[in-house]
Amino acid sequence: MSRRSSKLALCNHGVNCPHTIYKSSILDGRCYYHSAFTLNNSSSSLQQPTTINQKQEGFNQIEFDCLYHQYTNISENTHEFQSIEHLESDKLKNYLFSTKLYAMQVKEITSQLEExxxxxxxxxxxxxFTHYYGDFEVKSREAYQRRIIPLTQYSMAIDSLINLENYKGGELLCYKCLHDEGLTSNHTIFSKLLKIxxxxxxxxxxDELVKQLMDNNNLSIYHFGIILQEYSSRSDIKNLERIYSKIKEPTDYHHxxxxxxxxxxxxxxxxxxxxFRKISKPTTYQYNLLLNYYISKGSDKVEEIHSKIKEPDTYTQNIILKHYLNIGSTHKVISLLQHAKFDIVAYNTVMNSYAKKGDIKIVEDxxxxxxxxSHQxxxxxxxxxxxxxxxxxxEEFYKHIPLEIRNDYSFSNQMQRYKSEKERLDKVKTIYDTIPSPNVVHKNIxxxxLADNADQKQTEKVFNSIESPDKYSYQALLKAFLKNNDLERAENLLKEIQNPTPAMYNLILNTYKEMGKIEKMRSLLKSIKHPADSTLTICLSxxxxxxxxxxxxxxxxPNDIHIRALMNNFINTGDINMVVQIFEKLINPSQEAFAILLKALSKTIKPNNSENLPVMEHYYQQMPDKRHTLANNSMLTALASVGDYERIRVIIxxxxxxxxYSYNSLLRxxxxxxxxxxxxxxxxxxxxxxxxxxxxxxxxxYLSSHAHQANMSSExxxxxxxxxxxxxxxxxNSLVEYYIKEDTKESIMKAIALHKKNPAPDQNSFVKLKQAKEALEKLEKETNPTSK
Structure with a gap:
């Protein structure tokens, strides 16, 4: 049966069952009394015996008869128990309570649940809740007479199931409550069901429940809020506007x-x-949303909106401060900082912005x-x-920094900035030498x-000077070994380190990848108990x-990065069809995934084979944002292969x-x-x-038939x-070839000299060198025929 139906129907469990049910795919035509519904019943510490064992429990026949009478009739006539002198009432009550025989008052059950x-x-x-109602036989006097479970108890049980992430149980209990209470009388339970x-x-x-509630006109203002919030989180504008239009009296919350x-x-x-105009009394939060949007759109009404905010908060001031920074209005930045309260993060952000511009005076002000x-x-x-x-x-400013900050943080920022640029290693050393007491952070940087520059000896020297090396110390030493191709020492060091970081594993895995040591990569991956995402990405590639x-x-x-690594792997082996198959299985492909797909297809485009170009164009047009540089360059590469310079110029x-790479495609x-x-x-x-x-x-x-028009010369x-x-x-090689074609002794000598400067000559380089030497020998013979 469809859950869209709002009618009640008889339970199909049996003709003698008097219960009605809420038509639902969840119930499947069974009433809850006959369903297999349980709520953690098996894990409950409260036992639920259905019979009383007289001898085992130690009660005499009179006591047993009283208990049996209480159990079978749920009677309020308990005076029989009190009339027996030797019967301990507390003992009896405790026993009855522990065996679910004591007729608890609703307020007593509610009190226990609330606590x-x-x-x-x-x-x-x-x-x-399961102890009292798990078998759906009511054990409280009032509830038995009313044949219902109080709504407050339902509510607490459902909320508890939600907090325990037992959404299936919560859903079932919601429908049980709706069955007991009636479909239109319990808006609270509907809201909990929506939340589940x-x-x-x-x-x-x-979506189905929303449709049912809409069809039955059974939505409160509170429900509308929950539904709008859900469609908002999905960015489902179509449904959002549809629901919004159905609200008779929307509140500011809905707007x-x-x-x-x-x-x-x-x-x-x-x-x-x-x-925004629909909101009767805009809050600062709502003004902030509007203000930020106006700034993103470059509106000239930003300051007008800002002036209307009666109680700007810190976020408001940060937004307008960012705006003034973006438009380069220094005097407004300074004025705002002087007249409004900002936290240290805001001051540091502004200082950093002007520091990057080299405006030292503003930074100082x-x-x-x-x-x-702060240390930052x-x-x-x-x-x-x-x-x-x-x-x-x-040097002067350094003296004024508090000692505790100076030793821990100062100069590490500059060292970190320079250390990634190999030609600036000397600057890192210079900064390091000015620190009176370098700590482990400074030494690690x-x-x-030093490791980046493959200076293994100095790296080891600094490492040995650290009393308690941390993980970054070991990581730097590991990098130094790998940079010097000292793979054996790197592998031994990794074995000595307790709990190596993903970065350490990645360093060695990347080295294995570059060296083509796939078997070592497999072995290392197997030894890692819980490989990080970045580690798996390297292996996938x-x-x-x-x-x-x-x-x-x-x-x-697996995430999108993993899938892209695999796609690139298939590109490297030339299996373009597999790249396409993987891409087609993605539900919401990212820009990067589109770019990789286009890169793969571009490799199939040749001057004499452009049949995949329309396929590329098809995927290119599907991209949500065509500003992705790699994707554009892949299209340009393909278009350059067929000489479509006009389309290339449009894309650029x-x-x-x-x-x-973009301009090289146009050149080609x-x-x-x-x-x-x-x-x-x-x-x-x-x-x-x-x-x-x-x-x-x-x-x-070379190809120009009018070379002189190009005005080319050696210079x-x-x-x-x-x-x-x-x-x-x-x-x-290209320049060597040019010198050889000039065919003068001077140019050929240049060609031979240039070959010596080539840091990584390939096979073609040596072919060109041989041609240059042969040309030189030929010229010498022509100049001096008698020479050997």
Whole structure:
């Protein structure tokens, strides 16, 4: 039967059963008296015997008859017990109570439930409720006469089940209560049932119950609030607006839900303003929502909204402060800081913002406003002075930092900033040398910087100077071993460390991955009891694809990052079809998942095979946000393979941050279409170029039938080469080839000299070197025929 029906029906358990039931898929046509419903009955510490064992309990025949009479008739005539002199009334009452024979007053049962509920002993509440009503035979005098369980007791039991996350039991008890109380008289239970469906994520049941309540016009203002809040959390604007339109007299609470939902899903200024205007007395919270939305939209009414807030709170001031920072209004920032109360986080945020801009004067002015600077405040000042090269101020300011903060935190911030940049290791050392008493934090940062630069000897020296190395100390030492390819010592160190961190495992796993030591990776993974998500991600990206797929299937809760790692794994092996299959199984694919899919498909696009290009276009159009750089570049790569420069130019114009890979695609398309002049113009406009850009522009020069028009010369092509930050072997080879083609002794000598500078020559590099030497030998013979 459908739960949408609101009628009562006879129980189909048997013709003699007098009970009616609420038509429901939950009940399945059975009354609750005949259902298998129990509430933790098996775990209850309260026993429920159905008979009295006279001899075992030690009662005489008179006492037994009294007990039996009480048990079978639930009579109020207990004077028989009191008339027997030798019968101890307390003993009898205790016995009756423990065997569910004592006719408890409703208020006594309620009192016990309330005491347990107020003490948050939810299991006891459920056990007590089960003890009295688990078999649904009423044992209290009033309840027996009324044939119902009091609503307060139902409510406490249902709330306890919810707190115990026993949503199935709570749902069943709600329907039992609705059956006893009647369908339209118990709004409280309906609200609890709605809450159960929300917490147990049973959206279908929630939607069906809402429809039933709407159809029966059985919704209170409170119910509407619960339903609106649920649809708001789902960002289901369609249902949200439908329910909202049915409320006869919506309150400010309902309007507020609509306001926050319209803002969260960015429904536009009109809807946001409409919901806000409906609120009769906007609170500061609601004003804050509106203010933040106006700021995000770059509205010129931000300050107008801000002025209407009668009681701005800390969040209000932080929002408007952020706005002034974004628009660069320094005088308004300073004025607001002077006239409003802010916490230390706000001051530090503003200081950090101006420190990044190098505005030392403003940083100092804001620092003077702070009554109690934090360690972060001191570090922001030190960093600002350091970046500005004001080393004398660094030293002077350091003296004024409280000793307890100076020893624990100062300078670690700057060291951490510099240590990741290899060329700045000297700066880390310089800062470290200025610290009077370096602690383990400072030494760990120095070790990490040394390890990044593969300075194993110095890393070990610093490690040995630490009295009590922590996990970061061991991690830095482990990194130093791995950077120096000292795998044996790294593996031995990992065995010595108690409870290695995921970062330590990841360091070794990444090394195994780079070295192709898959068997070692398998062995290490098996030894980890509870691998972290990041650890599993590395393994998913490195193990053979089918093995990685098996690993993913065994994981209890794989996340989007894991699935993307597996997709990339299949890309690396060229199994594009598997990438597509994995993607199609995603319910709500992320932007990154779309990007990986497009990257995989782009590898199938060739000048003579572009049949997958429409497929790429299909997925590209499905993306919710087309500003993802990797996804755009994958489309550009595919379009460049077929020479579609016009479409490439359109996509680049719509990208928020096109990068060098984007422009290289356009260069490639120009080259394919013989548009060499446009290629040179684009190359000259590019702020950054790489080896690919260089190879493409040199190729354009060779392919041009009017090379002189390109105005290429050795000086120009060398200047192009010098624009590359880190030339790869392909760039070196291209320039060597250019020198050889010039076919002069000077240019060929340049080619041979350039080969020696190539940090990672490949097979093609040595071929070019051989050609250069042969060309040089030929020129020497032509110049001096008599020479050998």
């Amino acid at each position: 347990a509920f107020n003490n948050r002993d939810y299991k006891k509440v459920v056990d007590l 469906y929300i917490l147990s994520e049973q959206q279908k049941k929630f 507020s839900i609509m306001l926050s939902s319209f803002i969260k899903t960015d429904q536009g200024m009109d809807k946001v303003n409409y919901a 804001i620092y003077k406003m702070i009554q109690k600077p 405040s001191y570090n922001i000042i030190l960093t600002a002075y350091q970046n500005a090269g004001l080393f004398e101020k660094v 120095l070790m990490d910087a 490195a193990l053979p694809p089918n093995e990685a797929l098996s690993l993913l299937q065994k994981m209890p809760k 114009s719509e990208m928020s941050e096109p990068n060098i 398309a120009y080259k394919m279409n013989g548009m060499y002049a446009q290629a040179h113009e684009l190359f000259n406009q590019m702020e950054q170029v790489d080896s690919v850009s260089f190879v493409l522009i040199v190729a354009c020069y 120009l092509i060398e200047s192009y080469f010098n624009k590359i930050t880190k030339p790869t072997s392909s760039a070196y």
